Amino acid sequence: MKLTKLLLKALLLSIVSSTAVYSQGDSCCGRITGTIVGDNKITPGGHNVFTILLQNPDKCTWKFGSALISSPDSAEFNFTTPFPDQVDGYGSYYVPFDFSPTKADHEYRLTIKLISPPPCDKDTVTLTFNVSTVSASVPGTTSQSGFQLGMNYPNPITS
Numbered sequence: 001m002k003l004t005k006l007l008l009k010a011l012l013l014s015i016v017s018s019t020a021v022y023s024q025g026d027s028c029c030g031r032i033t034g035t036i037v038g039d040n041k042i043t044p045g046g047h048n049v050f051t052i053l054l055q056n057p058d059k060c061t062w063k064f065g066s067a068l069i070s071s072p073d074s075a076e077f078n079f080t081t082p083f084p085d086q087v088d089g090y091g092s093y094y095v096p097f098d099f100s101p102t103k104a105d106h107e108y109r110l111t112i113k114l115i116s117p118p119p120c121d122k123d124t125v126t127l128t129f130n131v132s133t134v135s136a137s138v139p140g141t142t143s144q145s146g147f148q149l150g151m152n153y154p155n156p157i158t159s
Contacts, residue, residue, distance in 0.1 A: 003076070005127055006085065008014060009062075020059070028058075028059075029059040029060060029062070029063075029119070029120030030046050030056050030058050030061050030062030030063070030086075030087065030089065030123050031056065031057060031058045031059065031060070031123070032054055032055070032056055032062045032087060032114065033054070033055050033056075033125070034052055034053065034054055034055075034112075034114070035052070035053045035055075036050055036052050036053075036127055036129050037049070037050065037051055038050035038051065038099075041094060042099075042101060042131055042132070042133050042134065042144055043101075043104075043133060043134060043135075043143050044102055044103055044104045044106075044133050044135075045094075045101075045102065046089065046100070046101070047098065047099075047100050047125065048098070048099045048100070048101075049092050049096050049097070049098055049099070050096070050097055050129070051095065051096050051097075051129060052094070052095040053082070053092060053093075053094055053111070054083075054087055054092060054093045054094075054095065054099065054114075055091075055092045055100040056085075056087040056091050057090070057092060058089055059082070059089040059090065060089055061086050061087070061088050061089055061141045062077065062086060062087045062116065063085070063086045063116055063117055063120065064083050064084055064085055064086060064087075064114065064116065064135070065114075065115045065116045065117035065121060066114075066115050067083055067112060067114055067115070068111075068112070068113040068115070069110070069111070069112050069113075070110075070111050071108070071109060071110040071111065072109065073101075073103075073106075073108050073109075073110075074101065076078045076099060076100055076101055077097060077098070077099055077110055078097060078098040078099075078100070078109060079095070079097045079098075080096070080097070080098065081096055081097075082095075083094050083095055083114065099131075101133045103133060103135055105132070105133060105134065105135055106123060106132065106133050107132045108129070108130070108131050108132070108133070109128070109129065109130050110128070110129040111126065111127070111129075112126070112127040112128075112129075113125070113126050113127075113129050114126075114127070
């Protein structure tokens with residue numbers, strides 16, 4: 001699943017790059033960089049989709065071995081799309097994941113380590129997702145110059 005453009009009010013949450021590791025012989029190990037992007041309006045009880053953008057800036061193919069995913073709040077994160085088997089040279093791949101926070105005023109942390117198979121396993125990419133939720137609330141009644149702005153019951157449009 002390749003997306004050509006990601007149009008979001010993107011908040012860069014984490015950028016992590018790795019360095020290339022070359023094996024002996026004619027083969028080489030690709031290099032991968034990862035970025036997590038998504039909307040910055042996070043409230044508890046909502047459903048948010050974030051995307052991990054994997055990019056390979058080298059001519060060599062990056063091969064995926066395994067992913068170590070850890071979080072104290074692991075139930076809040078859901079990966080519905082698997083990581084790719086490989087990212088071709090100069091290619092990219094998008095891995096969306098769902099984030100459904102349930103706690104207000106809470107800091108969520110997710111760490112993802114992508115490990116290549118041998119002989120390229122010396123190069124590990126670590127992505128860190130840190131986001132804090134805010135309370136979902138509206139301001140109370142406001143008054144100024146004798147006028148009061150607040151809730152209006154009943155709604156005259158539906159009456």
